[in-house]
Amino acid sequence: MKKKILISGNEAMGEAAIRAGCKFYAGYPITPQNELTAYMASELPKRGGIFIQSESELAAINMVYGASASGVRAMTSSSSPGISLKQEGISYISGAQLPAVAINVMRAGPGLGNIWPAQSDYFQATKGGGHGDYHMIVLAPWSVQESYGLTRLAFELADRYRAMAMILSDGILGQMMEPLEFDDEEPMPALIAKPWALTGAQGREPNIVKSLSIRFGDVEKHNLVLQKNFSRIMAKEQRFEASYLEGARAVVVAYGSMARITQAAVVNLRRQGKRVGLFRPISLWPFPAKELARLSKKIKKFLVVEMSYGQMVEDVRLSVCPGARVGFYGRSGGGVPTQKQVEREMLKVLTNNKYA
C-alpha cells in the first residue's frame, strides 16, 4: 500500500535503513544529524534491530565493523567532524571487504566549523578519507524522497559489492521536511548469502575477517582484488540526472541540495529564453564521467556550483572532453549560493567568449 508522510531527511534515511533490513545501528550525537540517531533509538529495537549509542565515533564505526562481520546489515551516521573520526574504521571495513552503510549529513568545516550545511567533504568521501587504496560508493540525494530511496539502494549495493556505501547528505537535506511516498509493503532488498561471515565454524573451516597479510606480496594481491571490484562498480554504478538539455549551450553541474537551488535558477533562466541545462551527479563515486564526457562532445560550456571552494569541479574537469571549459562558483563555511548568485554565474558563462 502506498503511504505518504511528512518527514525530515534525517528521519527518512532512518526509516529507509530499517525497511532495507538494517538490523544494527551505532551512533554518537552530533548536529545536524541527531534526529536520525534518535529515530533509530526509538524505531530499530521495536522492529527487531539493535541500537547502541556508542562512546565515540571510533567505537560506532568499529561496532558497525563487528555487526557486518556477523553478516548483519549495519549502519552508522554522523556529520563532518564525526565522519573524520570514522575514517580509520572505514579503511578497515574496506580492507576487510565488509558491506556497511554510513551517512554523512555534512556541515561546515574545517575543524569544528559550525552546524550550517556544506558540501566540503566531497574529497573525503570520494577520494578516500582513510588510508590505503579504497573507494566508498557515494550517493548524493537532493530531496527527502531521494534520501529514502538512495539509503535503500546503499544497502543493496554494499551487500552486492562487499563495500562501504555512503550517503552524502547535508544540513539542509537532513533538517528539512518534505512529503515522502513509499510502498508500505515493499519487501527489503533480498538478503544475499554471506559465507564469509563470522557465525561460528560449525561444519566448515574457520572464517577470518581481516585486512592484514604479513607475507610480502599478499597485500598487493589483495589490493588487486579490491581494485577489480572498484572497476566493476565504476563500470556499472554511475548514476546521474540530466535535465533541460534540449538546445542547451551551457550546462550547470551540481549535486545534492545545491542542485535543488540550481534547478530553480535553470528554470528561471529558461523562462527568459537562456539555453542552459542541468547535470546532476547522483553517484559521486563512481562519478558519472562517461555521460559528462559524452555531453561535452557537443556542449562546451560548463559551470560547477558547490557549497565548497571547489571539490567536485576537479572530477568534472577530468571528465569533460578537450575543448570544453569548466567554470566554478562556490561558497562554503555555511554560506549557501543563492538562486540569484547561481543565475548570475550562469549568465557569465553563457556570455563569456572564452567558453565558446
Place this chain on the structure above:
Amino acid sequence: MPKNYKRPGSLYDTAAHYCPGCGHGILHRMVAQAIDELGVREKTIAIAPVGCAVVAYDYWQFDCAEAAHGRALAVATAIKRCQPDKLVFTYQGDGDLAAIGTAETIHAANRGENLSVIFVNNAVYGMTGGQMAPTTLLSQKTATTPLGRDVKLSGYPLKISEMLALLDGVYSVERVSVSNPKEAMNAQRAIKQAFENQLQGKGFSIVEVLSMCPTYWYKTPQESLKWVDEIMSKYFVLGKLK
C-alpha cells in the same frame, strides 16, 4: 604409556612465530584448552588484537575477526549483540586495551557487555620494538624510556583492572600470571571461568595475565619468569579483584 598432555583440538598443529620465552604461546594454548573443555569451538568468535598476537587466527581453529588497534571491544560488542548465542572474546595486549583502546574498554565494561576479555600485560609494546606501554613499570627501560620510566614524565603504570573492578557493569576481574606452573594452572582455571561466566550470561569478565617479553625486557626467558614473580607481580598484585 598413555599420552595425557595433548594439543587442544582448537589449536592448529603448526609452529608459532613468537620469540623464545614469550607468554603468548602458553596463553593461546590455554584459551584453546578452555574452549575444548567447554565444547564450544564451533560457536566461538575471537577478536585478535593489533600487536604480536595479531595472527592468533593462524593458531586458533575457530572464527576470528581482526580489529583496529584498541577497537577490539567495540567490534566484540557488536558481534555479541548480533549473535548472543556465541562465545565472543577479545585477546588484547596492554597498549591495545589500556592505552589506545581505553575508552572502548571502559565503556564495553560499563555497559556490562556479556563478553570475556583476555588481557595480556607484558609491560611493553612488543610488535613495534619495545616501547613504553601504559603498564611499563617505573624505571623500566624501553625504546621510548631509555633511562627508565620516569614518573614525572610518564606517570604511573596503569592499573586498569583495578579501575574496571570499580564499575557496576563488570561481573568479574581477576589478575593471574603464566610465570610458573602453579600460577599457570590458576590462569588456565581463570580463563575457563571467564568463558563460563559468559555462557551463563553473567556479564563482563576480564582476566589480566602477567606475561613475559624476554626480547624487550632484555632478559633471558628464565630471568623473565623471575621478573614477573619477583618484580611485576609486586605492583600488579595477583588475585581476584572482583
